[in-house]
Amino acid sequence: MKRAIIYGVTGQDGSYLSEFLLGKGYKVYGVTRRSSNDNTARLPISLNNKRFKLVQGDVTDPAGIYRLLSRAKPHEVYNLAAQSHVWTSFNQPSTTWDITAQGCLNILEVIRGMQKKPRFYQASSSEMFGDNFDYEYGDGEDAYQDELTAFNPQSPYAIAKAAAHQATALYRRSYKLFAFADILFNHESERRGETFLTRKVTKYVAELHMALLEGRTIPKLRLGNLYAERDWGYAPDYVRAMWMMLQQEKPLDYVICTGESHTVEEFIMRAFQCINIYEYRNYKEIDKKLYRPSEVPYLRGDCSKANRLLGWVPDTTFEELVKKMVTNDIQNRDRHHEDITPFEEAGNS
Numbered sequence: 001m002k003r004a005i006i007y008g009v010t011g012q013d014g015s016y017l018s019e020f021l022l023g024k025g026y027k028v029y030g031v032t033r034r035s036s037n038d039n040t041a042r043l044p045i046s047l048n049n050k051r052f053k054l055v056q057g058d059v060t061d062p063a064g065i066y067r068l069l070s071r072a073k074p075h076e077v078y079n080l081a082a083q084s085h086v087w088t089s090f091n092q093p094s095t096t097w098d099i100t101a102q103g104c105l106n107i108l109e110v111i112r113g114m115q116k117k118p119r120f121y122q123a124s125s126s127e128m129f130g131d132n133f134d135y136e137y138g139d140g141e142d143a144y145q146d147e148l149t150a151f152n153p154q155s156p157y158a159i160a161k162a163a164a165h166q167a168t169a170l171y172r173r174s175y176k177l178f179a180f181a182d183i184l185f186n187h188e189s190e191r192r193g194e195t196f197l198t199r200k201v202t203k204y205v206a207e208l209h210m211a212l213l214e215g216r217t218i219p220k221l222r223l224g225n226l227y228a229e230r231d232w233g234y235a236p237d238y239v240r241a242m243w244m245m246l247q248q249e250k251p252l253d254y255v256i257c258t259g260e261s262h263t264v265e266e267f268i269m270r271a272f273q274c275i276n277i278y279e280y281r282n283y284k285e286i287d288k289k290l291y292r293p294s295e296v297p298y299l300r301g302d303c304s305k306a307n308r309l310l311g312w313v314p315d316t317t318f319e320e321l322v323k324k325m326v327t328n329d330i331q332n333r334d335r336h337h338e339d340i341t342p343f344e345e346a347g348n349s
């Protein structure tokens with residue numbers, strides 16, 4: 001039976017990846033760091049599986065990584081652990097560095113010292129491109145990023161990710177490690193952390209939907225920069241790509257994205273439209289504190305290489321993604337309010 005270790009198993013992607021690997025017959029060691037509250041809310045499905053083992057650990061603790069890898073003797077190690085919130089990284093640059101850059105290096109060093117070396121996966125980020133892009137036709141209309149676009153990171157998080165990305169490539173070249181780094185563009189889901197833009201918006205929309213039905217008012221949605229553009233995909237599609245990469249004969253880096261870019265405002269408008277609100281501006285206010293000292297203005301990936309060599313294509317469209325997230329947040333609210341009108345029928349614009 002194949003064995004895999006997932007660092008970052010309690011996060012959005014870690015939870016989907018653990019279910020995906022269990023579905024493929026793996027034994028999965030999911031690593032969770034110690035916390036004063038239960039942080040396994042995303043893992044009920046995996047925790048019910050006898051082939052899933054939850055173990056304590058932390059990527060900043062090299063000795064613990066060594067003990068786990070020596071004991072479990074995994075075939076594959078997935079590093080999804082990170083301080084992954086860009087805005088937070090400006091407030092906590094050192095912590096972000098220790099987890100997101102040093103944590104990756106700690107795992108690579110342990111693998112380097114092992115006799116039977118597992119395959120290694122590093123979750124790199126489109127944030128590494130920062131404000132850089134290439135042009136297809138030179139007229140600015142078709143700007144994109146791919147595996148060859150130069151990095152110009154714009155946050156402590158992106159700098160840490162770029163360091164981990166380069167370390168993975170260096171260990172692959174220098175020590176013949178079977179190490180891959182995917183450049184993942186934004187991907188969201190019903191399990192997305194609540195302080196990321198998409199989930200913050202869909203939770204608000206669900207709350208507003210309920211409030212309108214009950215004749216209540218709620219405070220406005222506080223937002224930062226509405227004009228940044230992002231290439232948003234669906235997380236389960238992206239964890240499938242992670243596994244597909246590690247099954248390749250030759251370790252290469254891939255961009256994983258949808259190829260479509262939408263503004264933050266477009267995401268918000270779509271989410272409000274799910275509850276039949278077509279003029280959302282009355283419900284939002286801009287809070288300058290939510291602006292970042294330095295922003296990534298535009299992300300649109302080109303994943304032709306992953307299409308060609310992995311046969312990977314995203315299954316979920318932008319419109320489906322927004323709808324899934326809003327529907328899920330409304331259903332979560334509904335569990336406590338069984339008798340409300342389904343949102344499709346609510347005429348509250």
Ligand code: NDP
Pocket residue numbers: 007008009010011012013014031032033035039057058059060079080081082083084085099103123124125126184185186187188193
């Ligand atoms: P999340 O923030 O949801 O999950 C991060 C995970 O890392 C959590 O399980 C968290 O644990 C864990 N973690 C944090 N610090 C440590 C530590 N010191 N030791 C061990 N584990 C730790 O991120 P996502 O699931 O969205 O993303 C997964 C990976 O992919 C991350 O590395 C992220 O940077 C990267 N990525 C994500 C993209 C996206 O759009 N989602 C796009 C590009 C890259 P806890 O639950 O205890 O906080």
Ligand code: GDR
Pocket residue numbers: 084085086087124125126127184185186187195196197198200222223224225226228229230264290291292295296
């Ligand atoms: P991002 O995601 O920074 O792209 O990083 P996030 O959802 O935090 O921001 C997306 C865009 O929305 C703007 N924005 C706001 N963002 C947040 N969080 N909260 C707000 O209130 C708000 N208002 C506007 C932001 O300025 C930004 O332009 C995500 C993370 O998952 C990273 O870990 C990952 O590497 C990248 O995607 C690719």
